[in-house]
Amino acid sequence: MxxxxxxxxxxxxVELLQAFRAGEAEAIDRVHQHLPQVKYGARAEAAAFPLTExxxxxxxxxxxxxxxxxxxRLRSKLEERExxxxxxxxxxxxxxxxxxKLDALLRENPELKSTIDDPHFWFGSTALIIVKEDIDVVDxxxxxxxxxxxxxxxxxxxxxxxxxxxxxxxxxxxxRGAEITVHAAAEQGWLDWLEAAYQRDASIVNQRGGDGKTxxxxxxxxxxxxxxxxxxxxxxxxxxxxxxxPLQWMLxxxxxxxxxxxxxxxxxxxxxxxxxxxxxxxxxxxxxAHPGAIQARVNQAGYDLTPPADGSHQYVYTFEAAGxxxxxxxxEYGHADIFARLVEHSPLDVQLLAYCAAGDREAAxxxxxxxxxxxxxxxxxxxxxxxxxxxxxxxxxxxLMASLGFDLHIRDDDLMTPLHAAAxxxxxxxxxxxxxxxxxxxxDWRNGYGGTPLATCMYGRNHSWRNDGDIPASAKLLVExxxxxxxxxxxxxxxxxxxxxxxxxxxxx
Numbered sequence: 001m002x003x004x005x006x007x008x009x010x011x012x013x014v015e016l017l018q019a020f021r022a023g024e025a026e027a028i029d030r031v032h033q034h035l036p037q038v039k040y041g042a043r044a045e046a047a048a049f050p051l052t053e054x055x056x057x058x059x060x061x062x063x064x065x066x067x068x069x070x071x072x073r074l075r076s077k078l079e080e081r082e083x084x085x086x087x088x089x090x091x092x093x094x095x096x097x098x099x100x101k102l103d104a105l106l107r108e109n110p111e112l113k114s115t116i117d118d119p120h121f122w123f124g125s126t127a128l129i130i131v132k133e134d135i136d137v138v139d140x141x142x143x144x145x146x147x148x149x150x151x152x153x154x155x156x157x158x159x160x161x162x163x164x165x166x167x168x169x170x171x172x173x174x175x176r177g178a179e180i181t182v183h184a185a186a187e188q189g190w191l192d193w194l195e196a197a198y199q200r201d202a203s204i205v206n207q208r209g210g211d212g213k214t215x216x217x218x219x220x221x222x223x224x225x226x227x228x229x230x231x232x233x234x235x236x237x238x239x240x241x242x243x244x245x246p247l248q249w250m251l252x253x254x255x256x257x258x259x260x261x262x263x264x265x266x267x268x269x270x271x272x273x274x275x276x277x278x279x280x281x282x283x284x285x286x287x288x289a290h291p292g293a294i295q296a297r298v299n300q301a302g303y304d305l306t307p308p309a310d311g312s313h314q315y316v317y318t319f320e321a322a323g324x325x326x327x328x329x330x331x332e333y334g335h336a337d338i339f340a341r342l343v344e345h346s347p348l349d350v351q352l353l354a355y356c357a358a359g360d361r362e363a364a365x366x367x368x369x370x371x372x373x374x375x376x377x378x379x380x381x382x383x384x385x386x387x388x389x390x391x392x393x394x395x396x397x398x399x400l401m402a403s404l405g406f407d408l409h410i411r412d413d414d415l416m417t418p419l420h421a422a423a424x425x426x427x428x429x430x431x432x433x434x435x436x437x438x439x440x441x442x443x444d445w446r447n448g449y450g451g452t453p454l455a456t457c458m459y460g461r462n463h464s465w466r467n468d469g470d471i472p473a474s475a476k477l478l479v480e481x482x483x484x485x486x487x488x489x490x491x492x493x494x495x496x497x498x499x500x501x502x503x504x505x506x507x508x509x
Contacts, residue, residue: 036310070153156241159210212240244314270305424460426469
């Protein structure tokens with residue numbers, strides 16, 4: 001893509017905006033399909049959305065394979081100017097926070113200074129935002145011309161370097177020229193700054209920041225919450241990326257005291273919040289207000305209080321998985337009494353899934369025995385709980401669900417089967433349970449990224465966030481079951497893994 005193409009795409013965004021405002025069907029369809037704020041709702045809701053030019057650019061970016069306009073613009077820049085291997089080295093050293101080597105690289109490759117503030121990093125972050133807690137690296141980047149106030153470039157809202165920053169780092173960054181934002185002030189409890197800023201602009205109390213969060217999403221101190229609420233802050237405002245309220249963000253951050261302060265101030269308590277906080281009265285109230293919540297699942301349609309979101313609902317990160325039920329959350333937090341109360345209020349199919357999640361074979365088998373068609377009649381979202389069990393390393397649950405007749409080849413939205421999910425984290429015990437229960441395992445099936453279970457295992461070796469898997473043992477099981485080995489994976493740097501892979505090459509020879 002060159003400059004002319006980017007100019008053309010800017011013009012295309014303006015044309016889309018005009019066509020959308022004129023009510024043209026094609027424009028409405030494009031916005032409904034690609035704009036994260038409206039794509040999970042009805043088309044009529046999308047048609048009524050107050051589209052801006054910035055949001056029209058997001059649609060254009062998504063249509064061209066980028067997450068945000070900033071990513072698309074960076075792609076254009078990188079096609080215009082070649083930085084070679086130096087740019088990749090720059091990114092790796094920033095992630096590694098290696099001040100000495102980064103300084104040397106920038107001295108040896110001064111052309112990198114022209115891209116030092118670009119959003120090369122996750123979620124459109126700049127290098128300074130990535131290293132903000134490591135002042136030695138910050139100083140290296142500043143020495144080479146980085147601008148401390150350049151924000152990230154993310155479709156839902158740009159982050160400033162002072163947002164989601166420790167108090168110590170914030171003070172050091174301010175000393176180096178970082179300008180205070182309303183979100184940073186709310187996070188740090190700087191009421192004097194907030195009051196002065198409010199006198200200049202009263203709209204700051206609901207101003208959108210990174211991820212589209214408001215100041216109340218950042219406030220953990222009761223005094224700051226009260227200051228914001230007294231001036232019109234929206235207690236139920238949802239951020240744009242994760243469609244989550246301040247209360248839900250606090251629970252995701254495990255800031256339970258702050259969460260309880262928001263509850264005391266009238267925050268709407270969804271069933272998952274009630275379970276996390278472990279208060280039976282809140283659970284009963286949540287179920288009374290929303291009886292259907294007993295069948296709710298995080299990030300799935302049907303329960304408005306934790307709706308689907310482009311960046312996944314905040315609870316997905318809280319629990320490291322989508323699709324969890326309140327029952328599973330009660331188990332995860334060790335609230336046995338709440339689990340029992342939830343089961344008591346649950347229909348039979350929900351009870352079955354709850355007992356599976358608990359690994360209660362006797363109770364699950366009793367329901368399945370008395371109702372032989374119950375598993376087959378479960379909706380796909382519920383049958384996907386087998387993938388969740390594999391994803392979270394629950395070999396006992398996987399074996400139980402397999403014995404009850406759950407589909408071992410079911411896929412999620414990324415076309416991941418349970419075998420892919422277990423392979424990604426290297427859960428050898430889960431892989432073994434799946435292989436033992438399956439006469440024709442999906443060894444050659446490819447997920448949405450083109451990876452077989454073994455390829456997914458190799459990818460997960462570097463990208464899984466779990467530390468309780470065993471990649472060599474998992475690869476060995478998959479190879480022994482007949483998975484095809486890519487010779488380019490060798491050598492891997494791990495002797496046990498290499499031995500497993502070489503055995504596969506020798507077998508297929």
